[in-house]
Amino acid sequence: MLVIDNVTKSYGSLTALQGVSLELKAGEFFGLLGPNGAGKSTLMALIAGLRRPDSGGIRLDGQALTPDNLGSRNKLGFVPQTIALYEDLTAEENLRIFGRLYGLQGTLLRERIDQALVTAHLQDRRRHYVKTFSGGMQRRLNIVAALLHRPKLLLCDEPTVGVDPQSRNAIFEFLQMLNSEGLAVIYSTHYMEEASKLCSRIAIIDHGRMLAIGTLPQLMTRLPFRESLRIEGANLTRDSLAPLLSYGELTSDADAHVLTLHANTRLSDVFREAEAARLPTSSFQLTRPDLEDLFLHLTGKSLRDT
Amino acid sequence: MNPILTLFLKDIAHFRRDRTSLLLTFVVPAVLIYIFGNVFGVNRESTGPVGIPLAVVNQAEGAKSADAIIAALQKEKTFRLITTTMDANGADVPLTEDKVRSLFRENRIRFALIFPPDTESDDTFGLKVKYLNNPRNDIETQTVNGILQKTIFMAAPSVLMDALRKRATQAIGAAGTESFYRSIARSVGQSFNTDPEKVFDEMMRGDILSPSSSSADTPDSAAVPSDFFDRMIKIESEQVSGKQVKNAAATRSVGGWAVMFMLFSVSGAATSLFEEKKAGLFRRILAAPVKRSHILWSKYLFCTALGMVQLAALFVAGKLLFRIDVTSNLANLILICLAASSACTAFGMLLASIARSPAAASGIATFLILTMSALGGAWFPISLMPDFIQSLSKLTIVYWAMEGFLQVLWANCTFRDLLPYLGVLAGIAAVINAISVWRFNRGEMFD
Ligand SMILES: Nc1ncnc2c1ncn2[C@@H]1O[C@H](COP(=O)(O)OP(=O)(O)OP(=O)(O)O)[C@@H](O)[C@H]1O
Ligand SMILES: [Mg+2]
Numbered sequence: 001m002l003v004i005d006n007v008t009k010s011y012g013s014l015t016a017l018q019g020v021s022l023e024l025k026a027g028e029f030f031g032l033l034g035p036n037g038a039g040k041s042t043l044m045a046l047i048a049g050l051r052r053p054d055s056g057g058i059r060l061d062g063q064a065l066t067p068d069n070l071g072s073r074n075k076l077g078f079v080p081q082t083i084a085l086y087e088d089l090t091a092e093e094n095l096r097i098f099g100r101l102y103g104l105q106g107t108l109l110r111e112r113i114d115q116a117l118v119t120a121h122l123q124d125r126r127r128h129y130v131k132t133f134s135g136g137m138q139r140r141l142n143i144v145a146a147l148l149h150r151p152k153l154l155l156c157d158e159p160t161v162g163v164d165p166q167s168r169n170a171i172f173e174f175l176q177m178l179n180s181e182g183l184a185v186i187y188s189t190h191y192m193e194e195a196s197k198l199c200s201r202i203a204i205i206d207h208g209r210m211l212a213i214g215t216l217p218q219l220m221t222r223l224p225f226r227e228s229l230r231i232e233g234a235n236l237t238r239d240s241l242a243p244l245l246s247y248g249e250l251t252s253d254a255d256a257h258v259l260t261l262h263a264n265t266r267l268s269d270v271f272r273e274a275e276a277a278r279l280p281t282s283s284f285q286l287t288r289p290d291l292e293d294l295f296l297h298l299t300g301k302s303l304r305d306t
Numbered sequence: 307m308n309p310i311l312t313l314f315l316k317d318i319a320h321f322r323r324d325r326t327s328l329l330l331t332f333v334v335p336a337v338l339i340y341i342f343g344n345v346f347g348v349n350r351e352s353t354g355p356v357g358i359p360l361a362v363v364n365q366a367e368g369a370k371s372a373d374a375i376i377a378a379l380q381k382e383k384t385f386r387l388i389t390t391t392m393d394a395n396g397a398d399v400p401l402t403e404d405k406v407r408s409l410f411r412e413n414r415i416r417f418a419l420i421f422p423p424d425t426e427s428d429d430t431f432g433l434k435v436k437y438l439n440n441p442r443n444d445i446e447t448q449t450v451n452g453i454l455q456k457t458i459f460m461a462a463p464s465v466l467m468d469a470l471r472k473r474a475t476q477a478i479g480a481a482g483t484e485s486f487y488r489s490i491a492r493s494v495g496q497s498f499n500t501d502p503e504k505v506f507d508e509m510m511r512g513d514i515l516s517p518s519s520s521s522a523d524t525p526d527s528a529a530v531p532s533d534f535f536d537r538m539i540k541i542e543s544e545q546v547s548g549k550q551v552k553n554a555a556a557t558r559s560v561g562g563w564a565v566m567f568m569l570f571s572v573s574g575a576a577t578s579l580f581e582e583k584k585a586g587l588f589r590r591i592l593a594a595p596v597k598r599s600h601i602l603w604s605k606y607l608f609c610t611a612l613g614m615v616q617l618a619a620l621f622v623a624g625k626l627l628f629r630i631d632v633t634s635n636l637a638n639l640i641l642i643c644l645a646a647s648s649a650c651t652a653f654g655m656l657l658a659s660i661a662r663s664p665a666a667a668s669g670i671a672t673f674l675i676l677t678m679s680a681l682g683g684a685w686f687p688i689s690l691m692p693d694f695i696q697s698l699s700k701l702t703i704v705y706w707a708m709e710g711f712l713q714v715l716w717a718n719c720t721f722r723d724l725l726p727y728l729g730v731l732a733g734i735a736a737v738i739n740a741i742s743v744w745r746f747n748r749g750e751m752f753d
Contacts, residue, residue, distance in 0.1 A: 070597065071595075074595060087585070102595065103595070145590070
């Protein structure tokens with residue numbers, strides 16, 4: 001459905017995106033994971049047709065997405081990273097304006113506005129000024145305002161910044177529901193929990209480059225290390241752990257031993273073997289690598305600290 | 307719905323909610339125009355200040371000219387004449403020069419006329435008056451000087467003739483005087499094509515020697531310039547334009563004020579583009595099937611409409627407060643309003659396109675609007691300014707809009723007469739718009 005082909009974009013001397021390619025299938029929930037300044041918003045702006053790439057192209061159903069081409073705008077919904085609403089107008093008025101800009105009118109527009117308000121849990125506040133809304137309420141309105149015209153592809157640029165966990169979950173559920181009805185989503189975030197919870201495929205992006213792309217398990221294979229077992233016990237020697245050596249590599253320090261498992265190892269096999277050797281399996285600690293580790297591995301820096 | 311219309315309606319909804327904008331657009335200009343209107347007396351039938359204290363000391367016992375001038379000044383409502391003061395016992399006594407000078411020191415008066423004992427002397431031609439003033443306030447002083455001069459000159463001709471007669475009689479004796487008058491009568495007869503005998507008769511009968519009361523609009527019969535002078539200095543005055551105008555001062559100034567206020571409110575509205583940019587709204591709007599030009603046009607339409615509504619409100623206020631006639635040339639008035647507000651909007655959009663921040667925009671706006679208003683003649687007639695400034699005037703929107711308003715309201719012009727003004731304003735708008743579009747395309751507004 002969406003094809004991004006070797007796109008590059010610079011702001012003056014700063015290269016914000018470099019050779020980014022991506023293909024998106026209809027109904028996919030795609031995550032863009034990257035730290036501040038990675039180029040996520042820039043990529044969103046290019047897809048939304050707000051900016052023109054310096055080189056490369058972006059096509060939606062075969063049609064180029066550029067600032068001049070208004071033709072395929074109706075297929076796209078864009079949730080900007082900052083809350084983009086008229087604060088001095090009511091929730092309803094805001095939705096009416098954005099609905100009309102997509103050509104909706106009359107009964108259809110009214111119906112869509114009603115649905116959007118229900119979805120955002122704002123039906124009681126429809127006639128209230130947006131400036132009187134809490135941050136989370138504004139975020140929710142910010143999202144539904146991009147869906148009035150029922151796009152095929154929703155671009156969500158960090159839509160949950162500053163939202164409490166409860167509202168955040170509501171937004172997740174809402175997006176997942178829409179996704180299950182066939183809406184494709186590109187969701188940018190720097191929270192790996194969000195990416196791993198929501199997205200069927202994830203791209204890791206930093207300094208304008210796509211470092212890795214794939215499903216979560218696929219991405220994990222990029223890591224040279226996998227699940228590992230931390231085994232503590234003052235009386236345990238390397239010799240006593242010898243039965244486990246066929247399942248992975250053992251490293252030891254003063255406090256504990258760590259068994260890094262081979263790729264195709266099944267945990268149940270390891271535990272059966274350990275019990276047979278009367279090792280204290282209840283003190284085994286399993287560590288799974290996550291996106292954080294992957295990010296650290298790919299970029300040499302931690303996702304959160306950037 | 308067309309995106310331009312949608313965004314235009316959005317601006318209206320926004321504006322209606324914004325009390326400050328409403329106040330600044332409609333109430334403040336009306337209040338200010340009302341205040342300034344009263345300062346410049348545009349609400350009175352005849353204009354000018356009233357009741358400025360003027361001390362008068364008459365030391366010239368029995369001088370006819372002094373009495374005549376004082377009488378004339380008494381009728382002039384610009385002045386409140388002070389001729390007496392209270393002494394220690396509370397009794398009114400005539401003012402003295404010393405007392406006048408002390409009143410000056412106490413800032414109780416700023417103007418005084420003193421007729422010295424030799425106001426009319428036999429050995430000088432004309433009369434002698436001392437004028438004391440404290441020009442604390444420039445405008446007031448100029449006004450007073452002007453009206454004093456006018457009053458004295460209107461009362462003076464008889465005085466001058468008296469002096470002339472006295473000196474003639476003194477110098478050449480009674481017989482010589484007669485031949486002097488004959489020679490004057492002869493030359494008057496030739497110049498004005500009348501019978502010299504008749505002129506001489508009139509002169510000798512006393513039309514000139516003791517002035518008659520033939521003219522109605524002069525204040526005192528003793529001080530009336532003679533018929534003879536009326537005939538000798540004949541100034542024919544005819545008002546060729548604006549005769550139908552009920553309230554001249556207000557009609558002259560309303561256009562300038564209106565344009566100035568409109569420039570302020572319209573550039574304020576145009577620079578609201580900054581707020582929308584800051585709120586990230588353009589990103590959302592431009593992700594929809596909307597072009598930049600749609601946003602710009604909607605803002606342009608909104609500002610022009612706002613300007614029109616504000617002008618309408620001001621003219622209604624002008625009609626109610628100052629009886630300005632706005633209805634008799636209504637179609638042309640609407641046209642010039644439209645041209646003026648679209649030119650003002652172009653100016654506002656240009657500001658939004660060149661400034662980097664709303665603060666910068668409003669700073670530039672204030673500076674340029676005040677400069678243009680002064681140069682363009684909104685504050686004082688540009689004919690008072692040096693030539694090179696007058697040619698700068700013609701580069702301002704204010705000038706062309708004001709002249710256009712005067713054409714409509716003052717000269718009650720036809721559409722054809724108005725056309726050049728509409729054309730210039732439309733031309734200015736087109737040129738400015740071209741610059742703004744170019745700037746908007748290169749600038750950061752839609753980044
Ligand atoms: N309008 C602009 N002008 C100049 N540089 C820009 C502009 N917008 C973004 N950049 C730069 O491009 C790079 C990528 O920015 P971008 O906004 O795409 O990052 P991001 O991944 O969305 O970051 P964040 O998580 O902070 O939103 C950054 O270095 C940023 O400074
Ligand atoms: Mg961003």
